[in-house]
Amino acid sequence: MAEPEDEIIRVGNKAGKGPFRILSSAHWWGHFFDPVFLESKSYEYHKEWQNYSWRRNYNGIFSAQILSDSIKSSKMLFAVSHGENKNEKIGEYYYQNTVRTDFKIHKDEPATYSGGTPYKDCWEAYFGFVNGNWFPYKAGMTWQDVYLSDLGPIAWPSAGYLNQDGSLASNGVRHPSAIVADHFLYIYFVDSSKEGASGVKLVRASLADVLKPQAYETLTASGWKPALPEGFTKEKITSFFNVKGPASIPVLRPDQNTVRFSVARFIDGVHEFIGVEEYINPTDSIKVALRFSSDLIHWSDRTVLYTAKNWEESKLRYPIFLSQDGGSNTEIGKEGFFILGTDGKGTVTKLYVHSKAIQPASFQTFLKYDLQDPALAVPNPAYDNFSVNLQLNARSRVVAILYSMAGQKIARLIDESSDAGSYSRMCNIGDLVPGIYVLEVWVNKQRYRQKIKKL
Incomplete structure (x- = not known):
């Protein structure tokens, strides 16, 4: 493991000699505690x-x-x-x-x-x-x-x-x-x-x-x-x-x-x-x-x-x-x-x-997924359950797969067809280890991705 340098960083003083910069925690006691x-x-x-x-x-x-x-x-x-x-x-x-x-x-x-x-x-x-x-x-x-x-x-x-x-x-x-x-x-x-x-x-x-x-x-x-x-x-x-x-x-x-x-x-x-x-x-x-x-x-x-x-x-x-x-x-x-x-x-x-x-490597994988897609999962973060919510324009096949941040497939949560209209399904993740996962949802050939945090 690394060892920090034992070096004092001088940031000025009360006499006003040099710039006075706040770099870290600074308390105000002085003689004011009397x-x-x-x-x-x-x-x-x-x-x-x-x-x-x-x-x-x-x-x-x-x-x-x-x-x-x-x-x-x-x-x-x-x-x-x-x-x-x-x-x-x-x-x-x-x-x-x-x-x-x-x-x-x-x-x-x-x-x-x-x-x-x-x-x-x-x-x-x-x-x-x-x-x-x-x-x-x-x-x-x-x-x-x-x-x-x-x-x-x-x-x-x-x-x-x-x-x-x-x-x-x-x-x-x-x-x-x-x-x-x-x-x-x-x-x-x-x-x-x-x-x-x-x-x-x-x-x-x-x-x-x-x-x-x-x-x-x-x-x-x-x-x-x-x-x-x-x-x-x-x-x-x-x-x-x-x-x-x-x-x-x-x-x-x-x-x-x-x-x-x-x-x-x-x-x-x-x-x-x-x-x-x-x-x-x-x-x-x-x-x-x-x-x-x-x-x-x-x-x-x-x-x-x-x-x-x-x-x-x-x-x-x-x-x-x-x-x-x-x-x-x-x-x-x-x-x-x-x-x-x-x-x-x-x-x-x-x-x-x-x-x-x-x-x-984990950082590079982490950054592959952004949050530009619609908010699919609610609540997020979640403890045990979240719901996948969609608005379907026509009868569609919906598939939801959960991946680890390393890209490993964890579970297929949804795989079914549904009529047009509001769509909502509850997904259980209570058995998973707390951490960050990637939810991938397919609506026919359209793919959406969102990071899910398991608490």
Whole structure:
């Protein structure tokens, strides 16, 4: 397996010497975690801070894009952040979470709060949030003088944060990564909902609506639906902690144990995308792998690049892409690129990926099938069953065959003749291994193809 270079990437400093570029997760604590300072007049936002449940302890920018602001006919930097609200000890100070308020910190019981050396999270009182932030962008601006406008949450866990009885329903949504494609901003994140509703989820908003939290929608079995509960606003957040989010479906299954998933587009391809995934192996080792897609929803199997014995030893945490010229995290060339990460000391590391590593045979087969044909199968993705729906102009023979991504025939699902009119047949795939398949449907001599994701 590859080993990343232990090289610090200098990105400027608070004194303003050199450009200040956000390349990876960045937290904002500084001295702001001191409660005495928070209550002082010199901290102008201290009163508002007490109500910011979506970023009470931490708010790190995990992904940023320069977008066009259609309203003001100008550019803006849109940043997606990972916020935390949890029981925590920082230095000498203790912070009580404001989501599950009955789970109290007991100073003599370290299991009731996050902290310590080595640092350990208290998952009974940990809640993650995916938030939107923005500011007007001008070339040559001084980054350290910028303050971002805070939209609050733009995604919500399927199970909500709390059950009706106040018990834990999820640890929230975490570790976002964004990419622009087809006039939409797509954001991947990890949903930690209980009861089988977890996994890597996807929300999106049209570029014209990215500043409207209620305009975000998430992928469900019946299409794209609102990503936030009805009536939600950040000002009313405390009354929504026990409200379930949409019944969204994962693009990567929950049993994949994904920590973070980031995506880039190949600049020398058409609708060819690559994802870098950090995940926990069943043996507790940490791995980093590549996946490939032609539609941002259906992803190939993993191509593993890097392995560490455990989280503490990993030198490629929270990976993201970087183009060879250092100009983009989301547009890279097939000839080679970098993967950036961090180690346990906060050092930014990088791994160079040569073109030979990104051309597995499975990727070439995967890209043969596009989604230009009609949506034949509903729902898609599917757990056990989907229906094939057609409109027949005359009496026709209908044949449906399911193939693996390698082109191997799996099953003949339909083979019959039917009269003109609406046609619908249910197909069972409950016995198949979860993954991506290709559905080929023949109507007389006309062939249609569609990728099917089995959950």
